[in-house]
Each structure stands twice: as C-alpha cells, then as structure tokens.
Amino acid sequence: MSGTVVTRFAPSPTGFLHIGGARTALFNWLFARHHGGKMLLRIEDTDRERSTEAAIQAILDGMTWLGLDWEGEVVHQFARAARHREVAEELLRRGKAYYCYATPEELEEMRALARKEGRPMRYDGRWRDRDPAEAPAGVKPVIRLKAPQTGETVVDDQVQGRVTWQNKDLDDLVLLRSDGTPTYMLAVVVDDHDMGVTHIIRGDDHLTNAARQTQIYEALGWAAPVMAHIPLIHGPDGAKLSKRHGALGIDAYRSMGYLPAALRNYLVRLGWSHGDQEIFSTEEMIAAFNLASIGRSPARFDFAKLENLNGHYMRLAPDEELVRAIEALLPEIGPARGLGTSLEPALRAKLLAAMPGLKERAKTLIELLDSASYLYASRPLQLDEKARGILDDDARTRLGQVLRRLESLDAWTPAGTEAAVRAAAEEAGVKLGLMAQPLRAALTGRSTSPGLFDVMEVLGREESLARLRDQTR
RNA sequence: GCGCCCAUCGUCUAGCGGUCUAGGACGUCGCCCUUUCACGGCGAAAACAGGGGUUCGAGUCCCCUUGGGCGCGCCA
Numbered sequence: 001m002s003g004t005v006v007t008r009f010a011p012s013p014t015g016f017l018h019i020g021g022a023r024t025a026l027f028n029w030l031f032a033r034h035h036g037g038k039m040l041l042r043i044e045d046t047d048r049e050r051s052t053e054a055a056i057q058a059i060l061d062g063m064t065w066l067g068l069d070w071e072g073e074v075v076h077q078f079a080r081a082a083r084h085r086e087v088a089e090e091l092l093r094r095g096k097a098y099y100c101y102a103t104p105e106e107l108e109e110m111r112a113l114a115r116k117e118g119r120p121m122r123y124d125g126r127w128r129d130r131d132p133a134e135a136p137a138g139v140k141p142v143i144r145l146k147a148p149q150t151g152e153t154v155v156d157d158q159v160q161g162r163v164t165w166q167n168k169d170l171d172d173l174v175l176l177r178s179d180g181t182p183t184y185m186l187a188v189v190v191d192d193h194d195m196g197v198t199h200i201i202r203g204d205d206h207l208t209n210a211a212r213q214t215q216i217y218e219a220l221g222w223a224a225p226v227m228a229h230i231p232l233i234h235g236p237d238g239a240k241l242s243k244r245h246g247a248l249g250i251d252a253y254r255s256m257g258y259l260p261a262a263l264r265n266y267l268v269r270l271g272w273s274h275g276d277q278e279i280f281s282t283e284e285m286i287a288a289f290n291l292a293s294i295g296r297s298p299a300r301f302d303f304a305k306l307e308n309l310n311g312h313y314m315r316l317a318p319d320e321e322l323v324r325a326i327e328a329l330l331p332e333i334g335p336a337r338g339l340g341t342s343l344e345p346a347l348r349a350k351l352l353a354a355m356p357g358l359k360e361r362a363k364t365l366i367e368l369l370d371s372a373s374y375l376y377a378s379r380p381l382q383l384d385e386k387a388r389g390i391l392d393d394d395a396r397t398r399l400g401q402v403l404r405r406l407e408s409l410d411a412w413t414p415a416g417t418e419a420a421v422r423a424a425a426e427e428a429g430v431k432l433g434l435m436a437q438p439l440r441a442a443l444t445g446r447s448t449s450p451g452l453f454d455v456m457e458v459l460g461r462e463e464s465l466a467r468l469r470d471q472t473r
Numbered sequence: 474g475c476g477c478c479c480a481u482c483g484u485c486u487a488g489c490g491g492u493c494u495a496g497g498a499c500g501u502c503g504c505c506c507u508u509u510c511a512c513g514g515c516g517a518a519a520a521c522a523g524g525g526g527u528u529c530g531a532g533u534c535c536c537c538u539u540g541g542g543c544g545c546g547c548c549a
Binding site: 010012104160164187232234269297298301305315418422440450 | 541
C-alpha cells in the first residue's frame with residue numbers, strides 16, 4: 001500500500017534509553033498508530049566500538065515497559081553493511097562519489113587551520129577531482145559523496161518548516177570508511193529507503209544531518225521520506241540534559257515509582273499540545289496526535305508535573321494493579337524496607353485492603369509503599385518525631401479512655417470504631433481531632449495516614465488494640 | 474568562528490492580525506471541606522525578551538539586537 005505510514009525509531013545502542021529518546025519513540029509510535037501504519041525499530045550499531053548488547057536490551061526493555069511496541073524484527077544496522085557498501089560503490093560508479101585518500105592527520109590539520117583562520121571547518125575537497133592514480137601508496141581511501149557545491153539544499157520539515165542550506169556550506173561527507181564499513185549518514189539513508197520508511201520523526205539535533213542525507217537521497221535518485229525534527233528536551237535549568245538531572249535511563253523512572261501511563265502522558269505534552277487538554281488516555285493520544293501541533297521550542301523537564309500526573313494515574317488505577325506494580329518493584333525496593341523481594345500473602349491482603357485510602361495520598365509507588373509501612377511495621381511501633389510530639393501525657397490519658405471503649409466493642413467495623421471514638425471524645429469533652437491524632441500516632445507511628453477507622457479495620461482488632469496498649473502503658 | 478533552529482506566567486503550553494484588560498495545567502500562596510495528610514472546591518499572585526518596521530489594528534507578519542539550543546568526525 002503506497003499510502004501506508006511507516007515510521008521508525010532508530011536509537012544507537014551506546015547507552016540506555018533516555019527520556020528524549022523515549023519521547024521520540026512515543027511520537028513515532030503515536031503517529032504510526034494514528035494513521036493505521038506501523039513503527040519499525042532499528043538499532044544503529046554501526047559504531048562497533050561503542051555499541052553494546054546490554055544497551056540494546058535496555059532500550060528494548062524500556063520501550064516494552066513504556067508500552068511501545070514495534071512491527072516485525074528489530075533491524076540491526078550493522079548486519080546490513082554489505083548492502084550499504086554496495087550503494088556506496090554504486091554511487092562511485094555513477095560519478096556521484098569519489099575515493100578520498102586524505103589521512104586523519106591531514107583532516108586534523110585542515111580543521112586546525114580553518115579554526116585559526118576563522119573559516120567554517122569543512123573538508124576542502126582535495127580529492128574530489130583528483131586522479132586516483134595519484135593515490136599515495138598504503139593509504140586506504142574512504143568514499144566521499146560528491147556533493148553539489150552551488151545552489152541550495154532544502155528540507156521541508158513538518159515541524160521546523162522549510163529549512164534551507166547553501167550547498168557551499170556543506171562539505172563532501174564520508175559514506176564509506178576506509179575499512180569498508182558504512183558511516184551513519186549512508187546507513188540511515190539506505191535503511192530508511194529499504195525499510196520503506198515514509199516519515200522520519202527524530203530529535204532536531206539531526207536537523208543538519210537531514211540536509212546531508214537529503215543530498216545522498218538526491219545523488220541516489222531516491223525520494224526522501226517526510227521529515228519532522230522535534231525540539232530536544234532540556235534539564236530544569238534549561239541546559240542540555242545531563243546525568244545530574246533528566247538524562248536518566250527510562251528504567252530509572254520505573255525505579256522511582258512512576259507508572260508508564262503517567263510517563264506517556266507527561267511526555268506527549270512535552271512539545272505537543274491539543275488545545276487545553278492535559279490528560280490523555282492512550283486512545284485519546286492516538287486519536288489526537290499530529291505533527292502540526294508539535295512546537296518548535298525546546299521544553300524543560302519538570303519532575304513536579306510528572307509527579308502530579310503520576311498521582312492522577314495512581315488514583316485512577318485499580319487497587320490490584322497497584323499492588324502488582326509494587327510487587328514488580330519489590331526486588332529493588334523491598335529489601336531496604338525489610339520486606340524481601342515478594343509480599344507475604346497476609347501482608348498482600350492488607351495492602352490490597354488499605355489501597356483505596358493509600359493511593360489517594362501518594363505520588364509515586366515508592367511513596368505508596370512507604371505510606372503503607374504501618375501495615376508491615378512490627379510492635380512496638382517506632383514513632384516518628386511528629387507522632388512522638390502528639391503523644392504527650394494528656395494524649396496518652398485520652399488514649400486510655402478510647403482504648404477502654406474500643407476493647408468493649410462488639411463489632412470491629414469502621415462504623416463501630418468511629419462511634420466509639422466519637423463517644424470517647426464527647427465524654428472527654430474534646431474535639432474529635434484531639435482524640436484522633438493520638439490514635440493515629442499510636443496506630444501508625446506517624447502524624448498522617450489514611451482515614452483512622454479504615455486503618456483500624458485493615459489492622460484488625462487485635463493488632464490495633466495491642467498497638468494502643470503499647471502507648472498507654 | 475561558521476551554519477541552522479528557537480524565544481508567551483517559575484515550568485509545560487493555548488493563541489494561527491481585531492473576540493487578549495492573553496486562556497488552561499503543574500508549582501506557589503490564601504480560603505473551604507475535614508480525625509491527619511492527601512483528594513476535591515473556590516480564589517490570588519504570576520508571562521507576550523528588547524528595539525525597529527508593516528498595518529486602521531500585532532502576542533500573532535518582517536528586520537535587527539539580546540539570550541538559549543543544536544550541528545560542524547573515517548560518532549550516531
């Protein structure tokens with residue numbers, strides 16, 4: 001089908017899948033879905049030195065976790081080196097490329113001189129029209145594109161608009177290295193063509209590359225795909241993303257307790273908008289996504305907004321799903337909390353029962369688990385500072401009064417315990433809060449928690465009473 | 474240095490010449506709800522980088538300045 005949209009996500013496996021790459025993948029995925037097309041995945045591993053298997057796995061895992069799937073087999077670019085070479089040689093035969101015998105040293109001199117004289121740093125084309133017979137012995141040549149030297153190269157970008165370069169500002173790029181392996185610039189063009197890619201959506205750090213690749217397409221006589229260069233994501237300080245702030249692997253966001261749905265929603269609104277809408281289900285994103293509404297200015301990464309969104313999606317999530325999400329994270333975060341790597345059935349049941357009250361109050365899965373610590377804390381409870389402050393002598397006296405009423409309670413239900421506590425407060429002549437806070441402190445060891453009567457229900461009669469006795473003694 | 478791109482509240486953004494005394498969201502600050510904290514509700518402070526044009530009219534078009542970003546490898 002000629003009208004079918006084919007996009008691709010083409011990361012280089014020299015590191016993890018970072019936040020910018022994840023958004024690029026998301027945009028490609030959304031665009032393909034929107035048009036009923038497909039997204040392909042290609043690993044750009046032509047740099048043998050820096051590509052690692054671990055990085056490839058991290059990228060695949062990251063995408064899977066984010067819920068982004070791809071069509072067919074993953075294409076490994078390096079495996080296609082023979083084809084790339086064939087194309088380079090074809091260009092050579094057709095006079096669109098030439099052998100260049102300049103050594104790395106010569107190239108470095110060229111750049112140094114250019115820098116000194118304040119000229120653009122470009123290859124000077126010294127072998128462009130030279131007879132290969134003059135080739136120095138023992139030097140393996142590279143193949144360079146014989147790029148046009150006059151006129152201009154135009155990229156009609158769907159995001160950036162019509163961008164024009166003067167050809168005199170672009171030099172003859174290397175297509176095939178002296179060892180016979182293709183450069184990225186060649187490989188991308190050949191692969192996108194061979195894979196039938198119709199739309200290239202990628203970071204705008206590739207905008208200049210788009211011009212050079214366009215020249216290759218033209219030399220080859222191939223039609224270039226539609227291009228869309230999206231602005232990069234910056235750190236909170238506006239500078240390039242560094243390890244210090246946002247340039248974490250996508251797995252780090254998982255570890256921090258964010259939900260894939262929240263991250264997708266956060267990411268889709270970074271650079272793209274749909275009127276005033278902030279919340280998008282995956283279906284809504286797919287339905288509304290378009291290239292025209294992608295902004296041209298870079299965005300800063302903002303954890304506060306991600307957290308807010310994450311809280312939103314956690315409140316929306318079914319309790320069972322949240323328990324499972326926590327369980328999935330437990331190998332990482334359980335041991336430090338004395339929980340091991342999986343939940344005991346009894347604790348799991350309590351966590352599930354307490355979830356409605358818990359999820360209302362947490363912004364991440366980590367916070368969620370921590371806020372549930374009263375469920376798995378052992379007696380006598382360690383009181384935090386605020387809880388200690390609440391449990392002064394007066395408070396403990398009041399605690400004793402409620403305790404007697406609770407001990408004689410027939411039905412241990414939220415309604416029952418609430419009635420008892422209210423009665424005790426009335427009897428003591430204090431507001432409910434003065435009775436409730438000491439209870440909370442004794443029951444959870446903290447000054448904040450879900451609704452008290454829910455806490456007591458989940459904890460159960462015996463555990464609740466025992467915790468209260470611990471603090472009245 | 475050269476090339477290219479960008480510029481609305483602290484942040485993400487709406488705005489596509491007149492309806493903008495610039496809207497929404499996050500964050501911040503009040504108030505309400507309330508057994509705490511959240512949630513929720515109500516409200517507030519908060520922006521068109523600067524200068525020139527074009528036009529009857531400019532946040533919206535053009536130019537310059539300033540400020541950011543990206544690229545300039547036999548890396549991708």
